[in-house]
Amino acid sequence: MMTSALDRRPTTAAAPVPPPAPPVRRPPRRTKDRLAGAGFLAPAVLLVAALLLTPFAVTLYRGFFSDGRVSSFTWFTNYGLFLSDPVLAKSIENTLMWVVGTVALPLVLGLGIAVMTNQSGWSRVARLLVVLPYAISGSAVAVVWNFILTTDGAANQALQALGLGSFAQGWLLEWPGNTLVMIVANTWQSTGVAVILFLVGLQTIPPETLEAASLDGADGLRKFWYVVMPQLRTVSVIVVGSSLVNGLKSFDLIWVLTQGGPGRNSETLAVSMYQETFLALRPGAGAAVAVVLTVIVLLASWLYLRRQLTPKGA
Numbered sequence: 001m002m003t004s005a006l007d008r009r010p011t012t013a014a015a016p017v018p019p020p021a022p023p024v025r026r027p028p029r030r031t032k033d034r035l036a037g038a039g040f041l042a043p044a045v046l047l048v049a050a051l052l053l054t055p056f057a058v059t060l061y062r063g064f065f066s067d068g069r070v071s072s073f074t075w076f077t078n079y080g081l082f083l084s085d086p087v088l089a090k091s092i093e094n095t096l097m098w099v100v101g102t103v104a105l106p107l108v109l110g111l112g113i114a115v116m117t118n119q120s121g122w123s124r125v126a127r128l129l130v131v132l133p134y135a136i137s138g139s140a141v142a143v144v145w146n147f148i149l150t151t152d153g154a155a156n157q158a159l160q161a162l163g164l165g166s167f168a169q170g171w172l173l174e175w176p177g178n179t180l181v182m183i184v185a186n187t188w189q190s191t192g193v194a195v196i197l198f199l200v201g202l203q204t205i206p207p208e209t210l211e212a213a214s215l216d217g218a219d220g221l222r223k224f225w226y227v228v229m230p231q232l233r234t235v236s237v238i239v240v241g242s243s244l245v246n247g248l249k250s251f252d253l254i255w256v257l258t259q260g261g262p263g264r265n266s267e268t269l270a271v272s273m274y275q276e277t278f279l280a281l282r283p284g285a286g287a288a289v290a291v292v293l294t295v296i297v298l299l300a301s302w303l304y305l306r307r308q309l310t311p312k313g314a
Contacts, residue, residue, distance in 0.1 A: 056294065059291060060291050062283060062287040063078050063079070063284060063288040064078070064284075065284050067281070067283060067284045067285065071284070078284045078285050078287070079291075079292070081285055081288065082288075087264045087272065090265060091268060091271070094179055094267060094268045097179055098179070098186075098247045098248070098250055099247045099248060099300070101186075101247070102183060102187065102190065102243050102244075102246060102247030102250070103243045103244050103247060105187040106187055106193075106194045106239065107194065107236070107239055107240060107243065109187065109191045110191050110193075110194025110195045110198050110239060111194070111198050111232075113130055113191070114194075114195050114198035114199045114201075114202060115202070117199070118199060118203070127195060127196075130191060131192035131193075131195060132192070133188055133189045133191075134192030134193050135192075136189065137252070138189070138251075138252035138253045138256075139252050139253075139256055142253045142255075142256030145182075145185040145188075146172075146257055149171040149181055149185075149257070150171075150172070151173075155171065156168035175265040178257075178258055178265075182253060182254060182258070185253060186247070186250060189253075190243060193239075193242070194239045194243070197235050197239055201231070201232045201234070202228070202232070204231075209227060209231070210227065210228075213226075237304075240304060244297075244301060245301060248268075248270070248293065248297050248300070249293070249297065254266065254268060254270075254271050255274070259271075260272075269289055269292065269293040270293060273286050273290045274286075
């Protein structure tokens, strides 16, 4: 019986599969690359150190010395003034009022105006009217509101013209009313930037998300609270953070309107720092106020940002 040619072929074993190639390891960064990166960062680091860190270090150092011609090291005596000086205690109280007012009012008003003008026909005019005060300096805003709030100013004259003369008063002459009206004046200026930021946030929300929420039965306030607001979280962080810092360091508006008066009842920490350093000629106390104000700003900003930007469940 003849075998076919195919059957007479020699059998060969299957070629072995070569082992996988080892992963290519990138060579470590060279010292030259690291030095180049440090060289690019050096100008920014030096600029921050020269303009921010060095002045703060000098101010911190000055806060531990007395105010005499020959300064002596007094440890924490200047910082103890916050417990013994009623003016500084009142200044802290006013600063807390400013923080609450200048954060809550721009946030609420800015969000409300942005929502109402997001898709309306007169939105451009409304935005211009709201944003325009933000382009004015704080001193100019103070001059405008001084014209309104003086004893014979526009506010009292309007009340008398409407037959409400009994409500007329010296708006800037009594505490805490003067602090409250200055917070309103600051809000008039700062709401514009909050409106712009919230409008940007609203316009970046995908329409499909809103349509899906409507199909699921979420309408009105429910859709706004559970669908829109979570997507405005990042914008809200920016608005609150900027309002917080601006409220803590407000100076020009207060100084032009009341100069911290009557007496020193409407001072905030920023105004007290100026009063102690340049008018009372107590640079050590002024430096202590500046350090405390800086610590409050940094601590409040860090706590808020840490709370808002930390992922849930982390």
